[in-house]
Amino acid sequence: xxxxxxxxQFMESGSWIRKMFEEGARLKQxxxxxxxxxxxxxxxxxPPPDIVQEKLLQxxxxxxxxxxxxxxxxxxxxxxxxxxxxxxxxxRVSLAAGNIVATCGAAxxxxxxxxxxxxxxxxxxxxxxxxxxxxxxxxxxxxxxKTAPTKEDFTLDLHAMENAVGPRTKIVLINxxxxxxxxxxxxxxxxxxxEILTRKSSQYGRTIYLxxxxxxxxxxxxxxxxxxxxxxxxxxxxxxxxxxDLSLPGERIGFVAVHPEAExxxxxxxxxxxxxxxxxxxxxxxLMQRLIIGLQGICVDVEIYRRKRDRLVAGLKEAGYDxxxxxxxxxxxxxSPIPDDVQFVRILLxxxxxxxxxxxxxGPGHFRIAYCVDDGTIERALPGFRRAMxxxxxxx
Amino acid sequence: xxxxxxxxQFMESGSWIRKMFEEGARLKQxxxxxxxxxxxxxxxxxPPPDIVQEKLLQxxxxxxxxxxxxxxxxxxxxxxxxxxxxxxxxxRVSLAAGNIVATCGAAxxxxxxxxxxxxxxxxxxxxxxxxxxxxxxxxxxxxxxKTAPTKEDFTLDLHAMENAVGPRTKIVLINxxxxxxxxxxxxxxxxxxxEILTRKSSQYGRTIYLxxxxxxxxxxxxxxxxxxxxxxxxxxxxxxxxxxDLSLPGERIGFVAVHPEAExxxxxxxxxxxxxxxxxxxxxxxLMQRLIIGLQGICVDVEIYRRKRDRLVAGLKEAGYDxxxxxxxxxxxxxSPIPDDVQFVRILLxxxxxxxxxxxxxGPGHFRIAYCVDDGTIERALPGFRRAMxxxxxxx
Numbered sequence: 139x140x141x142x143x144x145x146x147q148f149m150e151s152g153s154w155i156r157k158m159f160e161e162g163a164r165l166k167q168x169x170x171x172x173x174x175x176x177x178x179x180x181x182x183x184x185p186p187p188d189i190v191q192e193k194l195l196q197x198x199x200x201x202x203x204x205x206x207x208x209x210x211x212x213x214x215x216x217x218x219x220x221x222x223x224x225x226x227x228x229x230r231v232s233l234a235a236g237n238i239v240a241t242c243g244a245a246x247x248x249x250x251x252x253x254x255x256x257x258x259x260x261x262x263x264x265x266x267x268x269x270x271x272x273x274x275x276x277x278x279x280x281x282x283x284k285t286a287p288t289k290e291d292f293t294l295d296l297h298a299m300e301n302a303v304g305p306r307t308k309i310v311l312i313n314x315x316x317x318x319x320x321x322x323x324x325x326x327x328x329x330x331x332x333e334i335l336t337r338k339s340s341q342y343g344r345t346i347y348l349x350x351x352x353x354x355x356x357x358x359x360x361x362x363x364x365x366x367x368x369x370x371x372x373x374x375x376x377x378x379x380x381x382x383d384l385s386l387p388g389e390r391i392g393f394v395a396v397h398p399e400a401e402x403x404x405x406x407x408x409x410x411x412x413x414x415x416x417x418x419x420x421x422x423x424x425l426m427q428r429l430i431i432g433l434q435g436i437c438v439d440v441e442i443y444r445r446k447r448d449r450l451v452a453g454l455k456e457a458g459y460d461x462x463x464x465x466x467x468x469x470x471x472x473x474s475p476i477p478d479d480v481q482f483v484r485i486l487l488x489x490x491x492x493x494x495x496x497x498x499x500x501g502p503g504h505f506r507i508a509y510c511v512d513d514g515t516i517e518r519a520l521p522g523f524r525r526a527m528x529x530x531x532x533x534x
Numbered sequence: 535x536x537x538x539x540x541x542x543q544f545m546e547s548g549s550w551i552r553k554m555f556e557e558g559a560r561l562k563q564x565x566x567x568x569x570x571x572x573x574x575x576x577x578x579x580x581p582p583p584d585i586v587q588e589k590l591l592q593x594x595x596x597x598x599x600x601x602x603x604x605x606x607x608x609x610x611x612x613x614x615x616x617x618x619x620x621x622x623x624x625x626r627v628s629l630a631a632g633n634i635v636a637t638c639g640a641a642x643x644x645x646x647x648x649x650x651x652x653x654x655x656x657x658x659x660x661x662x663x664x665x666x667x668x669x670x671x672x673x674x675x676x677x678x679x680k681t682a683p684t685k686e687d688f689t690l691d692l693h694a695m696e697n698a699v700g701p702r703t704k705i706v707l708i709n710x711x712x713x714x715x716x717x718x719x720x721x722x723x724x725x726x727x728x729e730i731l732t733r734k735s736s737q738y739g740r741t742i743y744l745x746x747x748x749x750x751x752x753x754x755x756x757x758x759x760x761x762x763x764x765x766x767x768x769x770x771x772x773x774x775x776x777x778x779d780l781s782l783p784g785e786r787i788g789f790v791a792v793h794p795e796a797e798x799x800x801x802x803x804x805x806x807x808x809x810x811x812x813x814x815x816x817x818x819x820x821l822m823q824r825l826i827i828g829l830q831g832i833c834v835d836v837e838i839y840r841r842k843r844d845r846l847v848a849g850l851k852e853a854g855y856d857x858x859x860x861x862x863x864x865x866x867x868x869x870s871p872i873p874d875d876v877q878f879v880r881i882l883l884x885x886x887x888x889x890x891x892x893x894x895x896x897g898p899g900h901f902r903i904a905y906c907v908d909d910g911t912i913e914r915a916l917p918g919f920r921r922a923m924x925x926x927x928x929x930x
Contacts, residue, residue: 424784
């Protein structure tokens with residue numbers, strides 16, 4: 139009895155992504171890294187745009203007194219101003235630097251939001267399928283994760299959402315473009331969700347906040363628009379990062395933006411900065427804060443991801459897989475050809491293909507393919523996907 | 535009722551450091567920045583050693599595939615190996631990369647330790663005076679901070695420590711060199727503390743962990759040795775950062791090291807990596823992990839801090855202040871000439887001198903001077919310190 143009971147339990151249950159990672163490492167050792175097709179991790183394989191390296195060299199060489207020193211917990215004012223100005227242009231909202239907190243990625247952002255808003259037993263409602271870490275983030279701060287189903291095509295089921303909002307709901311958390319489905323929530327559905335939350339806040343006599351986790355906002359194809367929560371509900375926050383659009387996930391830089399008309403906005407901004415401090419982030423990494431000042435709006439070439447998606451979608455459809463063609467992110471979430479997705483993931487494993495069971499995302503009967511891998515991996519994996527489908531059909 | 539009850543309460547009570555920061559900003563606006571003597575913040579004023587900039591340019595220019603990508607939650611293996619090798623040489627322990635987790639500074643390190651070890655209601659015992667953030671860190675993870683007094687000279691009072699260890703004590707946390715006192719705990723006292731913890735662990739039938747928070751380890755004067763907990767107790771962990779020895783506090787880089795013979799060490803390492811992930815750190819900032827590989831053992835010129843200490847100690851003693859000459863860190867913790875330290879801090883404020891009341895560190899009747907400021911500030915503040923002493927004496 140050394141490690142805390144809860145952490146022991148977390149470690150025993152493990153995460154599916156982690157399990158696949160470990161199984162993958164084992165298989166790679168046996169069969170050679172080039173013969174294992176690893177679609178288990180959302181680690182962007184497209185390198186950062188060239189301008190990232192240019193700007194990085196520039197900020198490293200800049201002579202600024204106290205450059206690596208402590209700063210306000212909410213971040214550098216230049217960084218917060220640059221982010222606010224960009225959001226103003228993009229979303230036609232009237233945001234100021236004071237509405238922004240620089241964070242240790244979106245994961246850090248969600249944790250400071252949950253720390254700031256949740257009282258013990260408060261609920262965080264998320265449409266499923268969802269990113270599995272949300273459950274941990276809510277639990278860290280005494281919250282409880284609840285889910286509501288989405289429609290067949292993974293768009294918001296507003297009726298299900300409305301039914302799931304209860305007297306303990308403090309936060310509704312959405313993730314669009316979505317991990318694991320790649321789906322985007324439409325402006326109409328966000329508007330309807332905003333109306334539901336206004337009505338429910340009034341019914342229960344407490345403010346329900348809408349939090350939008352959107353690290354994949356710029357990873358969209360065919361000019362698909364990604365509507366902004368700020369246009370549809372005042373008590374809303376955005377948490378995001380530069381991990382995917384600049385391919386910098388290891389550098390841990392992102393931000394939280396709070397709607398300027400959110401209730402108690404001053405108090406909330408103070409709480410977010412305090413949470414950044416006391417959770418041990420203190421401030422988002424300083425050099426990365428300086429880096430992103432000049433990189434607002436920059437993104438990797440999403441055509442690279444679109445081509446991967448299209449090749450994989452074509453190959454999988456040809457092999458008989460049933461899937462939604464996702465407008466964003468770099469994931470596919472096909473139906474498992476047999477009801478037991480964990481069993482099907484085992485069949486894929488025998489073909490040396492690593493994917494994650496949908497059960498791990500609250501989406502059983504599906505599996506997630508992270509296609510942020512090189513083209514050769516996709517090409518060489520397709521025959522294995524076909525054989526697995528045939529075996530599943532034969533068994534069924 | 536938007537922000538959580540606990541965070542609202544935290545914000546209302548505020549921290550003394552924060553209050554002084556705000557009061558300082560107000561005074562600087564009225565009197566001009568050069569006329570306010572700000573000793574309230576532990577933000578190193580000595581720039582990083584030149585080699586930091588050299589190495590930083592080098593790691594930024596290195597071509598490494600996936601350089602800014604995700605990595606294991608515990609950190610880069612090269613970073614963990616470099617830290618382990620350095621600790622082996624320094625402390626003659628047999629540490630491997632597997633005993634190290636790269637962290638978002640020491641604050642991040644303490645949070646993942648507390649998350650990994652504390653069950654609800656578990657106690658963290660700390661000798662007072664202590665760094666005020668510890669209370670938040672324990673509370674974040676359901677723990678309760680308890681304190682035991684130190685001796686008159688701020689060295690460990692082993693009798694008081696022994697009496698304070700109870701059936702719910704899970705962690706004893708020490709900080710040497712200490713913030714706010716600058717005191718260092720001797721090898722003898724660590725050995726005795728180790729014996730107490732072995733006895734108490736056996737008495738209560740549960741392992742008590744000794745955690746050493748030591749970001750000031752290299753900021754020591756007159757060759758004062760800083761004994762290592764690893765030599766005195768197997769169930770021990772070190773949390774530290776490069777914030778002070780490399781003057782990089784804004785970059786958020788540090789590590790946790792676990793004694794190789796700690797109980798359940800494998801499980802504990804797994805828990806620390808998992809905590810790094812689920813608390814939202816994910817991994818310590820990647821570029822900074824690469825930076826510190828080649829900077830093991832490097833430190834700013836501590837003679838600069840020693841001269842500041844000596845000048846200030848001489849000036850304050852001359853003015854009649856009663857203080858211990860601290861062997862490390864960059865803080866002085868003099869006695870307040872009147873019993874009410876908050877009142878005396880107000881008297882100093884009238885002299886445009888900003889310090890922090892000892893009450894804010896569990897050390898009432900004292901005040902903290904962070905002397906990591908330029909020499910001119912020290913010189914020009916001394917007459918004000920003298921006048922404040924005279925006014926306090928006159929009032930007393």
